[in-house]
Amino acid sequence: MNTDTHHSILVGLGNAVRRHRVMRGFSQEALAEMVGLHRTYIGSVERGERNVSLLNLAKIANAFDLSVSKLLNDVEQEVEELTNEFSKQPK
């Protein structure tokens, strides 16, 4: 697995977390409080800057009332969309 793939799964996670949070009308502060993490941590997750651990993924999924596998499924869809957008760009 190359660095691009690494990067895209973290960006995909960030997009999925932001989408679920906004969909539920949670602020970053509110989500942070629900999961017991700092607001700046949630911000960095949403920017795809964090290599989040399984326990923190479970906490975040739990705050959205999702299973971790469902959250990861959404992450994979986000990654697919990112890949499609990239391949559509003019050469």
Added chain:
Amino acid sequence: MNTDTHHSILVGLGNAVRRHRVMRGFSQEALAEMVGLHRTYIGSVERGERNVSLLNLAKIANAFDLSVSKLLNDVEQEVEELTNEFSKQPK
């Protein structure tokens, strides 16, 4: 989420990783080499002692030719089995 839930998802991950590895006839050394991690790291993952990051989960899933969401789905099934076993124990 309490400490027991934390523990069980890591134990579930360990069980799922061991099951997929053995099913494919990989040694811990072979898997470690495929994912670019140390054999002792794989051992500690299988014992449920590691809070594995998303990038390492992706590497492990990739070695099994699984998506991360499918691997996590198996982890959740393992957790369910652990919970059932626990509740079946005599009081």
